[in-house]
Amino acid sequence: MARPLVQVRNLHKSFTRGTESIHVLRDLTLDVAEGEFLALMGPSGSGKTTLLNLIAGLDQPTAGTIIVGDNVISEMSESELARWRTRHVGFVFQFYYLLPVLTAYENVELPLLLLPLTKEQRRKQVENALALVNLSDRMDHRPGQLSGGQQQRVGIARAMVTDPELIVADEPTGDLDTKSADEILRLMEILCEQLNKTIIMVTHDPKAAARAQRTLHLEKGQLVLDTATANVM
Amino acid sequence: MFGLPPELSSAGFGFDTSMFMLTGYLFAGLVGIIVGAIALGLLTLPAFFVILWGADRVAGLLASATGWFPIKLVLIMFRGLRRNMLRTSLTYLAIFVLTLVLCLIYAVLWMIGKATTEKEANFKAIVTHKTTIPSQMPPGYYEEFKRICIEEVPKVYAQNHPGEPPLVIRESDIMSWSFVLGTTDKVNQRKENMVFLFALEPDKVLTMMDGLDDLTGEEHEMLNKACDIMKQNERAIVMSKSRLKSLNMEVGQKIKLHGVNYPGLTWELEIIGTLPEGKYEGVSFMNKSYLLRSLEAYPRDREANPQGLTHPMMEKCINLIWVRLPNKEAFEILSGMVNDRARFNKVPIKLETASSGIGTWLGGFKDIFWGIKYILVPAMIGIMSLVVANALSISVRERRTEMAVLKVLGFQPRHVMFLVLGEALLVGLMGGAMSTFLAWRLLGHFKFQIMFFGAFFVPAIAMLYGTLLGMAVALAGSIVPAWTAKDVKVAEVFARVA
Numbered sequence: 001m002a003r004p005l006v007q008v009r010n011l012h013k014s015f016t017r018g019t020e021s022i023h024v025l026r027d028l029t030l031d032v033a034e035g036e037f038l039a040l041m042g043p044s045g046s047g048k049t050t051l052l053n054l055i056a057g058l059d060q061p062t063a064g065t066i067i068v069g070d071n072v073i074s075e076m077s078e079s080e081l082a083r084w085r086t087r088h089v090g091f092v093f094q095f096y097y098l099l100p101v102l103t104a105y106e107n108v109e110l111p112l113l114l115l116p117l118t119k120e121q122r123r124k125q126v127e128n129a130l131a132l133v134n135l136s137d138r139m140d141h142r143p144g145q146l147s148g149g150q151q152q153r154v155g156i157a158r159a160m161v162t163d164p165e166l167i168v169a170d171e172p173t174g175d176l177d178t179k180s181a182d183e184i185l186r187l188m189e190i191l192c193e194q195l196n197k198t199i200i201m202v203t204h205d206p207k208a209a210a211r212a213q214r215t216l217h218l219e220k221g222q223l224v225l226d227t228a229t230a231n232v233m
Numbered sequence: 234m235f236g237l238p239p240e241l242s243s244a245g246f247g248f249d250t251s252m253f254m255l256t257g258y259l260f261a262g263l264v265g266i267i268v269g270a271i272a273l274g275l276l277t278l279p280a281f282f283v284i285l286w287g288a289d290r291v292a293g294l295l296a297s298a299t300g301w302f303p304i305k306l307v308l309i310m311f312r313g314l315r316r317n318m319l320r321t322s323l324t325y326l327a328i329f330v331l332t333l334v335l336c337l338i339y340a341v342l343w344m345i346g347k348a349t350t351e352k353e354a355n356f357k358a359i360v361t362h363k364t365t366i367p368s369q370m371p372p373g374y375y376e377e378f379k380r381i382c383i384e385e386v387p388k389v390y391a392q393n394h395p396g397e398p399p400l401v402i403r404e405s406d407i408m409s410w411s412f413v414l415g416t417t418d419k420v421n422q423r424k425e426n427m428v429f430l431f432a433l434e435p436d437k438v439l440t441m442m443d444g445l446d447d448l449t450g451e452e453h454e455m456l457n458k459a460c461d462i463m464k465q466n467e468r469a470i471v472m473s474k475s476r477l478k479s480l481n482m483e484v485g486q487k488i489k490l491h492g493v494n495y496p497g498l499t500w501e502l503e504i505i506g507t508l509p510e511g512k513y514e515g516v517s518f519m520n521k522s523y524l525l526r527s528l529e530a531y532p533r534d535r536e537a538n539p540q541g542l543t544h545p546m547m548e549k550c551i552n553l554i555w556v557r558l559p560n561k562e563a564f565e566i567l568s569g570m571v572n573d574r575a576r577f578n579k580v581p582i583k584l585e586t587a588s589s590g591i592g593t594w595l596g597g598f599k600d601i602f603w604g605i606k607y608i609l610v611p612a613m614i615g616i617m618s619l620v621v622a623n624a625l626s627i628s629v630r631e632r633r634t635e636m637a638v639l640k641v642l643g644f645q646p647r648h649v650m651f652l653v654l655g656e657a658l659l660v661g662l663m664g665g666a667m668s669t670f671l672a673w674r675l676l677g678h679f680k681f682q683i684m685f686f687g688a689f690f691v692p693a694i695a696m697l698y699g700t701l702l703g704m705a706v707a708l709a710g711s712i713v714p715a716w717t718a719k720d721v722k723v724a725e726v727f728a729r730v731a
Binding site: 050053058099113122170 | 299302305312313315634639641642643644645646724727
């Protein structure tokens, strides 16, 4: 296995609802190699999205350690995490979540606004990202003027425009037809194979998971199967 | 009517009904202003969106030219305002109505404040009855008052300040007003056929009357000419344009008036001019000497007065006496003389500064002003802040996911808070600025008058205050929604969405 980009150790996450404590993730440990395309599967409530949020620095664990690259993100404050996310993580959402009042270009440019780049540097990066997803001719369109597949491609361009080492995707094909879903998955493969991006994708779709190099199955907050090694954990 | 002679009030109720009427007028006026403000706000909505669109374009150009992050944020704010036009319109309307109404209230209070603020020199003083409003004084008081002003006050002043330049009070610095209400139809007296006049000395109109300092050159010349004619022809009168129009008459026509508060007197008058627009609306000026002459002639009028009695108003025909004084000490000296019952022994009178006199007169309205200042204004600000807060809270709730996405992309909580505050402040800025600008322009154009305070206008500084008020209300209304937006928990938002 290549050098792990993501190292999760003894991860525990619980929520309190009223007087009840709900354990979403229990003592979870895993590594994700640099340049790996990993799929996370499992039934609803198994903790997939929670695990994804924790790895992406959107939430803090109750216990355990998460290291991404050289950063121990489980010990970072909210504003440190915000800064870290800008440079190191790209997000792809099931419902795209593009800002409807901004054009495709402006949506992709959003994360770059937080980085010390010149206008020209930003323009170049946005154009490259949109070219990669084949949307150079749609950069002045608003999300409402784009199809679902095109919006998701804009979402991917936005995720990779800062050139992050890690891309997390939560059901990226869940809202798309088969053809568009295939295009998106192909794009993710390209990101992984040609640009050496590490991708962690949550999905319910076995076909989508099959495109990943490895699939982890979660149940009740624990890893139960790793398909790459075919080991029951 | 409150503040006018009892003869002019509607009698027969056993109490003065004018305060109820005044309250009714004020309430109706307030409702009218609010309805008018809403209508104006609706009319200006297209202009608001055009400006918004223009500002959006400018921000867009600036953002693409400079690439500066704060400008990009401002651009996102502008775009955010276009997201839900109805909500943005309602927020704008709320701020517009609030600032417009408060701007008008401020203008009224400002004018009253100005009228009741003392000057240090060359200020006006007013002689009135000591206890009765309105005053009714004998004509002899006016003559005696003039004499002591011109002769005795300078003497005492010279004794107090030997070797100093003498204190001078001229005849032209003293003026009296007599309120005259006449009707063109003695039998069927109605508001429409009534004419209210100030009987005064025409040569003192331009130098002593308040609110005539800002006449245009043409207006000044016309009024000066009219006063000259009034001096030569004691039957000549000048009338406000609005009254002339409501009487359906024209300059040059003659008018016969029967005294309402001077029963038994009749005047044959000639309308020789109009008062400048917005000055002493609804009022006419007549030559005081004609009034006095008709009072003196009354005992000889055997038709109207078979018994040959002196007219009951003969010793009550001076309602106000004005004097311009060079300094406070002159006022103190004169005040002591006016209080001397040996000099003025028919009815007790007092001297007060014009501002203090107006303040005393306004005393009857003090509860209303208190209510406006401390109940109405805060209540309006509170209600409008809640309206703005409500609109923004809905907006923030609807956009929680969007705000969470911004945070995911690396935007700091303060950026998200700034976006919400900024959107509200932009609407507040535009709503406040547009409403006060309109109030300033409209009132400046129409020149409304409130009683004898002169033309009612919105002071220029209100443009700044109105804009700041709009922004302050927007800020007050957006703090809680902005704080909520800042604290949006990304994981929770996406957990709910999923």
